[in-house]
Amino acid sequence: MRCRPDPHGVVAPLVNNDQPFVTLYTEMYYRHLYAKLQPTLEDRFASYDNYCIWFNYIFDSSSPADMELPTNWAWDVIDEFIYQFNSFALYRSRTVRKSHNEEEIQQLRDHPQTWSTYTVLNVLYSFIQKSRINEQLEAIKEGRDPDEVAGEDGSRSLYKTFGYFSIIGLLRVHTLLGDFTLALKTMEGIDLSKKSKYARVAGAQFTIYYYVGFCYMMMRRYSDAIKAFSHILLYISRTKSFHNRSAQYDSVTKRSEQMYALLALCVALCPTRLDDSIHTTLREKNGEQLARMQRGGEESLPVFEELFSFACPKFMSHGPPDYDNPANNIDPLQHHLKVFMMDVKKTMLAPTLRSYLKLYTTMNIEKLATFLEMDPEELRSALVVFKQKSRQVRWTEGSLLDGEMVNISDLDISLEGDLINISEARIGRKFGDWFLRNTAKYYAVQDTILNKYPDKREEKEHKDKRRERREKNVEKNANK
């Protein structure tokens, strides 16, 4: 694959060096380069400089007030900006750890400000402040007119859009740096239960739910995490046919596979009944791993590690690495994984406990300890851990960090001296839903047999043919 035409040498003269045009074109030029080719260090520096030019241009009060950018495009700019920031940090630590390219290392040392965390946070916070987006969102929540608090800049759609997406950008950056509480706190203004016009940008939706779900998981609020992942995965599966044709198809597929993996982790840590169609897909994708995790014990630990490493965001460290002692630079992923696994380890016993407890209504600690071949006092502790794990903070209203302590388990225990009382809430199957869904399936089968909508089918065949032709053409062009 070749680079697109050089922005400064080829494109700029064609458009009489029109600044905004050249900057935006350059942004897309690098986006293409990052996506399809291997950016060099030089490219990384240059794309950073271009972002600086573009942001300075927007922040400059003398820039034309009627400048607009389509919402999707604005999202892509913020999204790509953070992606390149993340990618630079990973490139830098890899270079220092593995490569002996002294020249590049020297260049990195000489430019500590390029793609620095402070700079990136500064851009995002500046957008938020300039657009007064948090004040506007607050006003919307209270049913007032956001323009009242927006001020001159904030009422301009360009700032408003960038401000809103910068909040999501912060959610992402804080998560990448391991600050999960602050990440969720940043989202205070955004009410996920309400549709906003930005919700139409699919990429923004995926990002929000992936990171919100991940942060909840790291805060051990598994039921909230499961809710977030299920919500967006359902959305993705419903709109699949649409994404099939979009340029982001690959990244959506990757993201949704990561979210299924995270969902498997959460379900293993907090047994939960999922939506039927999500459950089916989860079993297809991660069924074997889920089963191993649900069996518990030492053998389950590598599965947790594997899924976490595959599905977590690309963690990065705050500052430049230690250039003088490369051995001191530990991959942040290993750090976060270790802390996460400490929590996982103490639930290892839970699946076995569950399987025994389910069989009885009362049981003696001594007896259960014999079954499990463990010390009765250790078991008493394990039962209290089990009980505490069945209670979790769950969001009910307000900002994302709020929540109430609720019981999330179908299996409840209570210790009476050495006696364990067990009660199980059997969750009735929702027969109604099941019958309705299968009635609909049956209708569909009937229609096919009766060939009821021949027009529709012809239309579809026609469309398919057209698409095939188009794809062939694209291939042909590519081969040229």
Add this chain to the structure above:
Amino acid sequence: MPSSSALTPSSRSAEIEEILTTLSRYNPETTTVLQEYVATQCATGHYDLMANLALLKLYQFNPELMRDETVLNILAKSLTVFPQPDFALALHLLPPSLLHQYSTASVPNSTVPLPPPADTDDQLTNSVHRLTYLNTLLELEAFPSFWRILSSDVDEEYADLVADVAGFENAIRKGITEGVMLSMRKFKIETALSWWNFSNVEAVEQWVGKEMPGWIIDGDCIVRKDEGDATAAAANPTQPAPGKIKFEQFSRVIRRVYENELLHH
């Protein structure tokens, strides 16, 4: 619980609130104020997770400002709110090198983890390892081991690490008590002595009177008073709502029947 009240504790001053809600949270100069606030939390028994995490974040950005003592105090403070995940949330914000050599291996055939291995040559690393070990014991509710380690004569480091936190022992006992009240209806005094690390029954009686409203001492057990029939109240499982179906869900079925009617006539 990270409910809204816990996220903004009443002990937080207007100055701290200002730092946490504005960009001052990134200003290295606020480090001093936040450090003093940690010291106050240790002295008074108040606790402010968000402020402590903000300070750890400032340390990440400005490693040269990091004070070992404050980092350790924050970790020790977050032990007092177990089993909430605060300790882990703080660990996530520490430099990865501090935990790199920590081993999570456990005693064979047991969930109890092995104590951290031989000391490294970095003092802060050793201390973080020790606190992490204490946290693991607490989260496993391995209280007898926890107290034994804490009062060990062999390794007095453990006791030193939590010495700055006023009322540390009672805060831990309160945490244990919460777990007991949640999961038990009858608790043997014998177990209570070892879980709470009390040397005599009088101390247990006092504790129950003060910290466990609704519970009384009955013979050799501590029991919940307001319990009638034991087995029935084993728990109150929330009965699931019967499968409710909304009328709208039938729209397809009804339309179908309607269409079929049209077809036949």
